Amino acid sequence: MHMRKHVKGNVSWVGYLDWELETFHGDDYSIFHGSSQNSYLIEEEKTILVDTVWGPHHHTFIENLKQEIDLKKIDAIIVNHGEADHSGALPALLAEIPGTPIYCTAMAVKSLEGQYGKQGWNFHVVKTGDELDIGNGKKLQFVEMRMLHWPDSMAEFLTGDNILFSMDAFGQHYATSELFADLADQNVLWHEALKYFVNILNPFAALIPRKLEEIGKLNLPIEMIAPSHGAIWREKPFPILEKYAEWAKGEPKDQVVIAYDTMWNGTKKIAHAIEAEIKRQSPSTVVKVYHIAKSDKNEVMTEVFQSRAIAVGSPTAINDILASVTGWLAFAKSLKFKGKKAAAFGCYGWSGEGVAILQKRLAEAGFDVIDENVKSLWNPGEEDFAKVPELVKALLA
Ligand SMILES: Cc1cc2nc3c(=O)[nH]c(=O)nc-3n(C[C@H](O)[C@H](O)[C@H](O)COP(=O)(O)O)c2cc1C
Ligand SMILES: [Fe+2]
Ligand SMILES: [Fe+2]
Incomplete structure (x- = not known):
């Protein structure tokens, strides 16, 4: 079985397409449309492997790779x-080809040795601006x-x-045999790209505009963006870059x-x-209601990200x-949302601390x-429902 997929020039996709994955990061990230771990093989005068796959798939990965090339050629x-x-x-992989040079950041030496032990791997530390000549007039920057x-x-x-191997950035947990984003199901693709941004990258959103600017200043004639998960972007002028710039600002829609x-x-x-009451006061505002214990938290947070306000009840x-x-609130906190209003509500029977605790945790x-x-x-009665218009007015203000 040949598993390589042609990407561009002498670059092939040799990763693992995981149609069965149900969760990622343990159970912290829900997966509804599969995912992929993208690994790329570049065959110029030098043969370069960009990343590998998750441990449980190492056997399939290495066996597939062996059908494509002699591992010693890497x-x-x-x-x-x-x-x-x-x-x-x-x-x-390194047990098969010990001593193969590994190009990575200084921090990656730490994370790799931290996880797999000091095995004497042949690390070559690189930083921004460093280049690797791979022959045939091509370089990796x-x-x-x-x-x-x-x-x-x-x-x-x-x-x-002119391919940017962007790593997790611009990725999506989405299994598509089409390989390229423009050929994939657009609704699923964009939903998964946004869900990935919200649940993985939003805590670091403040860094993104600077990084996009830095990459822009390098004036790289990017023709393809190949992330580590999901489909490869090749449609210029790269709507995914525009979306990341927009999402990084965190500007919400008219949604609660x-x-x-x-x-x-x-x-x-x-x-x-x-x-x-929101629909009465503001018919055009989109309202989405979720039972926290019955709803997928990653999907709900993707909606919270797009909202200008939330109301939370317990x-x-x-x-x-x-x-x-x-x-749920602890998870929301970890995603570091900014500029969103919040209101609290809930029933009680005697001591009634719930609403005050909600307000504190929301803050x-x-x-x-x-x-x-x-x-x-x-149970809420007339006098309770009578407070709803004031709450909604303040929430939408
Ligand atoms: C297991 C349990 C523990 C409760 N503990 C408290 C409490 O500490 N203080 C309080 O004011 N009400 C307490 N209540 C009462 C509930 O807050 C009350 O029944 C409320 O109306 C439930 O709202 P719900 O219909 O949204 O579930 C408790 C109820 C249950 C079932
Ligand atoms: Fe990652
Ligand atoms: Fe990843």
Whole structure:
């Protein structure tokens, strides 16, 4: 079985297309459309392998690679990032071709040795501006991508073919046999690109404009952007670059997310009252309602990212809020959203700490919390629903 897919010139895709993957980063990132770990083979005068695949697929990867080339022909391996989804097959590969030079950042030496031990691998540390001559007049030019999304991340540009191997940046967890983004299902592609940005890169969004500017100043005649997951971008002028610049600003749409959990449905009634009132006060505002314990957190956060405000509800339970909401807010905090308003609501039976705790945790998660809230003793009644218009007015202001 031949597994290589032609990318451009003498560059082939030799990665692992994972149609079965259900979660990524343990169970922290949901996968609904598969994913891929992209590895690229460059065959010029020198033969270069760009990244490998996740450990569980090392056998398939190496066996496939052996059908394509004599492994001993590999002159160097580029390790753009030490994370296990791209470096996992390295130990097995290097056992076959020990001593092969590995080009990576200084931080990648640390992350690789940290994970796989000091095995005496033949590291060649590179930094922004360094180049590797691969023959036939072509070079690889390295660009550090520090904290996008690990300290060890880097990218490189292949001259002649003008391909930017961008690593995780611009990737998508999306399995498509089409290889190229313009041939893929556009709805899935763009949803997955955004979900990836929100859940993996948004915490580092502040670094992105500077990095895009730095890459822009290099005046690289980029004709293709080949990330480490999902489809390869080749349509100029690269809408994905424009989208990253836009997403990095975090400017929301006219959208509000209402997210809640409930034990006996009282808090749910408030959620639906808020939804109806938003539509009454502002018919064009898009409203999305999620039951936190029944909804996928990565998908909901993708909607939160696009929203200008959120309303979060929980009943008081054992002098606290429900654990599902605590976990959800902790996750929201880690994504470092900015410039979004938030309101709290929920039912209680006696001590009623829930709403105040929600407000505190929302503020800690970086939201601009409004005072207006709905705190309802047992099931919400008329006097509780009467507070909804004020809450919505403040939330939309
Ligand atoms: C397990 C459990 C623990 C609770 N703990 C508290 C509490 O510490 N303080 C309080 O005010 N109400 C407490 N309540 C009462 C709920 O907050 C109350 O039933 C509320 O109306 C439930 O809202 P819901 O319909 O949205 O689930 C508790 C209820 C349950 C079932
Ligand atoms: Fe990564
Ligand atoms: Fe990755």
